[in-house]
Amino acid sequence: MSLRIAVLGYGFIADLHTRAARAAGATVISVTGHRPERALDFARRHGIGRAGDDWESAVAASDVDAVVVGTPNSLHHPQALAAIAAGKHVLVDKPMALDTRQAVEMCDAARAAGVTMCVGHMWRYRDEVVALRDRIAAGGLGRVVRTRGYGVHAGWGPSGWFRDYDLSGGGALIDMGIHAIDTARFLLGDPTADRVVASVGTGFDDPAASPSGDPRIDTDAVVLVDWSDGVRSVVESGWWQPVLDGVEAETEVYATGGHARIWPAFTAATPPPADYDHCALDMYAAQMADFVACCATGRTPVASAEVGLEAVRIVEAAYSSAAAYPARPQGPAPSGEGTAS
Numbered sequence: 001m002s003l004r005i006a007v008l009g010y011g012f013i014a015d016l017h018t019r020a021a022r023a024a025g026a027t028v029i030s031v032t033g034h035r036p037e038r039a040l041d042f043a044r045r046h047g048i049g050r051a052g053d054d055w056e057s058a059v060a061a062s063d064v065d066a067v068v069v070g071t072p073n074s075l076h077h078p079q080a081l082a083a084i085a086a087g088k089h090v091l092v093d094k095p096m097a098l099d100t101r102q103a104v105e106m107c108d109a110a111r112a113a114g115v116t117m118c119v120g121h122m123w124r125y126r127d128e129v130v131a132l133r134d135r136i137a138a139g140g141l142g143r144v145v146r147t148r149g150y151g152v153h154a155g156w157g158p159s160g161w162f163r164d165y166d167l168s169g170g171g172a173l174i175d176m177g178i179h180a181i182d183t184a185r186f187l188l189g190d191p192t193a194d195r196v197v198a199s200v201g202t203g204f205d206d207p208a209a210s211p212s213g214d215p216r217i218d219t220d221a222v223v224l225v226d227w228s229d230g231v232r233s234v235v236e237s238g239w240w241q242p243v244l245d246g247v248e249a250e251t252e253v254y255a256t257g258g259h260a261r262i263w264p265a266f267t268a269a270t271p272p273p274a275d276y277d278h279c280a281l282d283m284y285a286a287q288m289a290d291f292v293a294c295c296a297t298g299r300t301p302v303a304s305a306e307v308g309l310e311a312v313r314i315v316e317a318a319y320s321s322a323a324a325y326p327a328r329p330q331g332p333a334p335s336g337e338g339t340a341s
């Protein structure tokens with residue numbers, strides 16, 4: 001029988017996960033979100049039978065096997081724990097939790113309940129990323145000494161809950177930087193972080209566009225990770241960056257045998273082709289297919305709970321490192337603002 005899923009959230013990522021579920025042969029039974037009329041609209045568009053704002057009932061329903069958590073970051077921990085307590089498998093988006101304590105609790109609960117937990121680190125399912133990981137693992141670049149990665153948006157940053165610290169737990173680093181951190185780790189064969197040093201600022205924030213003017217909503221960061229295998233990674237995160245040095249999750253690898261990067265050098269001066277879709281459905285579909293297979297077999301997903309935990313641990317360590325030197329604001333953002341649904 002096809003895996004029966006309750007989707008929590010009807011926004012950007014819920015749409016991708018719902019289409020990915022269809023591609024993977026799963027069935028979305030229900031969708032819930034904080035504005036029931038919008039959940040209904042989402043359900044109509046996707047042909048989903050049940051919709052509303054009661055996520056607790058949706059999670060507990062006896063005809064649901066798995067829960068996809070696509071809500072603001074602070075809801076990941078309570079919603080995933082509720083799903084696990086009801087015996088459901090969980091695909092929770094990144095960041096899996098606001099901090100290490102929450103993430104460990106989620107990992108422990110999933111293990112104790114014997115359910116599958118997958119975390120939305122979907123770059124691990126992207127062909128170009130896997131190809132470079134395989135090339136490194138096969139020794140094709142010699143010994144890797146350093147990586148440099150990007151989790152940035154140029155001239156763009158989100159609004160709504162993303163900029164509400166109680167819902168997001170931070171800004172561009174926990175939202176975008178975490179993708180580049182996990183991508184570097186995946187390329188390197190999943191070492192653990194021995195040391196994390198960071199400078200985190202509100203350099204490109206637009207105070208006029210920020211409802212809270214909250215300095216905890218970071219807009220740019222540089223993070224240095226010393227990995228357990230001796231490799232060092234630099235990761236840059238950013239919203240509203242004036243110039244794009246690399247697309248989301250782009251990572252350059254410096255090795256004794258040469259230099260490689262995941263994608264061609266897309267920059268503001270040399271942008272990707274007009275029809276290029278960086279966040280294409282394929283990798284979300286591959287992730288969902290892995291999740292569905294793991295729910296059936298008990299195998300551990302490529303983007304496992306432990307993968308999500310290590311990414312959260314590094315982000316937390318970066319914020320903690322940066323707290324010793326709060327960077328000064330640099331003035332209004334260059335341009336642009338996105339919307340949250």
Ligand SMILES: NC(=O)c1ccc[n+]([C@@H]2O[C@H](COP(=O)([O-])OP(=O)(O)OC[C@H]3O[C@@H](n4cnc5c(N)ncnc54)[C@H](O)[C@@H]3O)[C@@H](O)[C@H]2O)c1
Nearest residue numbers: 009010011012013033034070071072093094120161340341
């Ligand atoms: N892996 C990826 O590529 C990727 C991409 C985008 C977002 N995400 C993650 O997915 C999650 C959702 O992000 P999104 O872009 O879909 O957000 P969104 O704003 O588009 O949707 C958020 C959803 O959460 C629900 N929600 C519940 N309580 C809410 C509240 N108090 N305020 C606002 N919304 C509330 C809303 O109903 C809405 O459906 C986040 O954790 C984000 O980090 C992952």
